[in-house]
Amino acid sequence: MSDQLKGIRVIELAGIGPAPYAGQLLAEMGAEVIVINRPGSFVPTIDSRGKKSIIVDIKKPEGISIVLELCKTASVIIEGLRPGVTERLGLGPKVCHDINPKIIYGRMTGWGQTGPWANMAGHDINYISITGALNAIGVEGQVPSPPLNLIGDYGGGTMFLIMGILASLLKAQKTGVGEIVDAAIIDGTTSMMGIVHSLHSLGQWTNKRQSNLLDGSMPFYRCYETKDHKYMAVGCLEPKFFNIMLSCLNIDKVSFGPQHDKVLWAKQNKTLEDLFFMKTRDEWSIIFNDTDACVTPVLSYTEAASHPQNVNRSNLIDIDGVIQTGPAPRFTNSDSNIDFSISKSGADARSILKEIGYNESLIDDLASQLIVYLNE
Numbered sequence: 001m002s003d004q005l006k007g008i009r010v011i012e013l014a015g016i017g018p019a020p021y022a023g024q025l026l027a028e029m030g031a032e033v034i035v036i037n038r039p040g041s042f043v044p045t046i047d048s049r050g051k052k053s054i055i056v057d058i059k060k061p062e063g064i065s066i067v068l069e070l071c072k073t074a075s076v077i078i079e080g081l082r083p084g085v086t087e088r089l090g091l092g093p094k095v096c097h098d099i100n101p102k103i104i105y106g107r108m109t110g111w112g113q114t115g116p117w118a119n120m121a122g123h124d125i126n127y128i129s130i131t132g133a134l135n136a137i138g139v140e141g142q143v144p145s146p147p148l149n150l151i152g153d154y155g156g157g158t159m160f161l162i163m164g165i166l167a168s169l170l171k172a173q174k175t176g177v178g179e180i181v182d183a184a185i186i187d188g189t190t191s192m193m194g195i196v197h198s199l200h201s202l203g204q205w206t207n208k209r210q211s212n213l214l215d216g217s218m219p220f221y222r223c224y225e226t227k228d229h230k231y232m233a234v235g236c237l238e239p240k241f242f243n244i245m246l247s248c249l250n251i252d253k254v255s256f257g258p259q260h261d262k263v264l265w266a267k268q269n270k271t272l273e274d275l276f277f278m279k280t281r282d283e284w285s286i287i288f289n290d291t292d293a294c295v296t297p298v299l300s301y302t303e304a305a306s307h308p309q310n311v312n313r314s315n316l317i318d319i320d321g322v323i324q325t326g327p328a329p330r331f332t333n334s335d336s337n338i339d340f341s342i343s344k345s346g347a348d349a350r351s352i353l354k355e356i357g358y359n360e361s362l363i364d365d366l367a368s369q370l371i372v373y374l375n376e
Contacts, residue, residue, distance in 0.1 A: 002327070002334050005031040008169070009074040011067065012051070013058075013091075014038060017124075017149065018157030018185070019080030019108040020047040025162060026076075027051050028327050028338055034074075034352060036067055037345045039373060046324055050339040054353070055346035055373035062371045064090045069356045071096050071103060075172075076165055080108040083118050093180045104168040105180045108161050110152075112184030124152035127185040131156075132193055140210040156188030213237075219268040220245070220259060223298060224276035231298035232276055232284050245293040249275055346375030 008031040012023040020035075027033040027050040035048065037055045057063040068091070071077055077096060079086050086092045093105040110127040111117045125146050128134045133152075138145035164181035172178055199205035205212050216222040220242050223231045236242040242259045246252075249272075256271065257264040276284065281297050288295040299307060305316040305323055314326045319340045327338050349372050353363050366372045 002028060002030045002331050004029040004331060004334060008032070008076065009034065009070075010076040010078060011036065011070050011074045013067075013077070013079040013081065013086070015080035015108075017080065018153045018161065019078050019106075020045075021154060021158045022106070022108065022161045022165070023047065023051060023078055024049060025158070026165070031076075034070060034348070035343065036070075039370070044342040044345065046342070048343045049324070049341060051343045052348040052352060053343045053345050054349040055375065057371050058089055058091070060371055061090075062366065062369070066353070066356075066366075066372065067091055068095065068099055070352070072100050073356060074100070074103060075169060076104045076106060078106040078108065078161070078165075083107075083109065083113045097178055101178055102172045102176055103178045104165050104172060105178065106161055106165050106183065107181060108157060108183050110157075110185045112187060113182045124149035124185070127156070128152040128189050131186055131189040132196065133189050135207070136196065136209060136212075136215060138209055139216075140208060144209075151192070152185045152189055155192060156190075157183065157185040160188035160191070217265070219265055219272055222269075224272055226276055226281040226284060227278060228280040228282075230281035232281060232288075233296050233298050234272070234294070235296075236294040241292055241294045244291055245288075245295055248287055248291060248293050248295070251275070344375060346373045349374050 005026060008026070010023060010026050010031045010033045012020065012033055012035045014020070014035050014037045023033045023035065024047040033051040035051050035053045036058065037053055039055055039057055054066075056066050058067060079091075087094075093107075096103050096105055107113060109118070110122045110124075111120065125134065128147075128151055134144045134146070136144075137147055161181060161183035164179075164183055168179035168181055196205055199213070209215055210217040214221060220234060220236045223233050225231055234245065236245045239259060243253060246256060251271070256268060279287075284295070285297045302323075304310055305318070310316055315328075316323050317326055317340070324340055350363055353366075353372065354360075358366070363372070363374075367374045
């Protein structure tokens with residue numbers, strides 16, 4: 001692990017999506033992350049790696065007491081439940097701050113802690129639907145295309161939660177006062193849409209898909225199908241890069257016409273569509289390799305593992321036959337030895353409880369009452 005967050009203990013109430021991913025990234029930066037799993041089925045995934053795990057029945061008072069004891073020793077607690085749930089359990093921000101005034105209480109939701117939809121169910125596609133992001137993506141005249149869950153869950157959610165936690169940790173170091181981080185996916189996604197609102201105010205962006213700078217309308221910023229029915233991504237926004245692309249394609253600059261003449265875009269699109277369809281993706285990749293044309297192959301996520309740039313950066317690593325992602329960001333002056341092991345649910349229960357003062361007899365008693373589960 002990196003040592004950036006060495007000495008920081010994070011308590012993570014188990015969930016799915018953006019909150020566990022935040023815990024994963026904090027663990028990779030050196031934090032000790034303890035996941036409070038609930039009894040029942042648990043499928044370990046990559047966002048469990050590098051973490052410790054304890055299974056606690058937090059519907060029982062004794063289970064809540066265990067979590068609060070852990071919070072006394074922690075710098076951060078993360079939860080991704082609906083507003084008011086942790087309060088009803090007895091694990092809300094006030095209770096946690098009463099026992100540990102410096103703790104950072106990170107709350108991850110889709111709609112936020114307030115508002116008429118705060119307690120309504122939803123998923124990534126729903127959250128980005130009301131921000132304008134979903135409507136802006138896809139082919140004009142067709143239904144909007146869900147961009148996986150990268151924009152909402154992980155972009156507008158995880159990254160803003162982590163930013164809030166890290167900023168609050170700095171504040172707590174200075175003041176001794178903790179914070180409640182209300183990270184809502186709709187807030188973060190709206191923040192990332194700032195450039196769209198800014199360009200709209202200048203008359204340079206419209207609500208119509210495929211009619212704007214970065215949404216596939218322009219010949220120099222879109223994807224083209226190749227002979228083998230794969231794709232090349234073209235992103236030569238700057239004139240010098242645009243001219244390099246034309247040169248690699250053996251296109252006469254004068255006959256092709258100016259880059260920013262909208263009247264010519266339909267014709268230029270057709271010319272490039274026909275050209276790119278004449279060769280396979282890999283043939284075009286060789287032609288454009290190591291140039292500044294900003295033209296690159298569109299790879300599947302399985303193909304990405306063998307791309308030379310990803311290999312050099314160790315972005316995708318084969319661990320016992322399973323592809324895992326590498327660390328991000330990198331720290332030049334710190335060691336970065338990622339623990340790629342996927343935590344086994346409840347495997348660390350005994351050691352965690354002993355560390356906060358529970359003796360062997362009490363631990364066994366808690367296990368017999370199904371308050372904690374020993375998965376040893």
